[in-house]
Amino acid sequence: MELPFSARLARDNGWSRDLADAVIEEYCRFCYLAVVAGHEVTPSDEVDQAWHLHLTYSRHYWGPFTQALGRPLHHGPTEGGPAEQRRYLENYDATLVSYAREFGRPAPARIWPAASVRFGDASYMRRINSRQSWVIPRPGLLSMPRPTSRTVLLCLLAAVTAALWTTTAAAHDVLDGKKGFELYSAWFSHMMAEHPFTLVGGTVALVVGVVLVERSSGRPGRGASGCGASCSGGCGGGCGAD
Secondary structure, eight states, rough: OOOOOOHHHHHHTTTTTHHHHHHHHHHHHHHHHHSSSSOOOHHHHHHHHHHHHHHHHHHHHHIIHHHHTOOOOOOOBOOOHHHHHHHHHHHHHHHHHHHHHHHHSSOOTTTOOOOOHHHHHHHOOOOOOOOOOOOOOOOGGGGOOTHHHHHHHHHHHHHHHHHHHHHHHHHHTTTTTTHHHHHHHHHHHHHOOOOOOOHHHHHHHHHHHHHHHHHHHOOOSSSSSOOOOOSSSSSEBBOOOO
């Protein structure tokens, strides 16, 4: 049985057929803007997925589709770096402005998110095998901006670990009446003598927690992931991430 373009797009991206159909409609609008906007245009990631898939239908893309546009619409890699990042950010904002002007309404945010979302998430996109890996949404705390999320999580980890150690020592009344250095010395001596595994386990848990927080926070991308197209005597564009 033949797999329609919309069904393939939905399957490859984990979308519903309704969303895939909506993205295809927006892709057509993007291609129209590439011809009439008068400036280089940049698609959203969702629209770009439709563009990528369409390019694999090369006979249609370079045949009737190109004839309908009246000129070729090329898709190539970005050169990367700060200059390219600024270029695609500016192009994307300009594309949204041209969209509203041409179609009389703002672009739908579900398919055309704000530039901060479009390019903020770009460097974290990955292909995965859903038969081998689970995809679990990150808790809201992990989605907080860096360094806020790391600071909060590290403070929570330290507080929980300290509470565990202190509660264990306090249960034996070894901290009663002690202050300052004497307090910490008594606590450490007691933990080493009576609860070494709790002390070591808590320390390991804290270190592992710090590592996981750092890994979950990731590293900011060094460049924008974007695609552009311009149809002024021919179309050209770029896509990728530095």
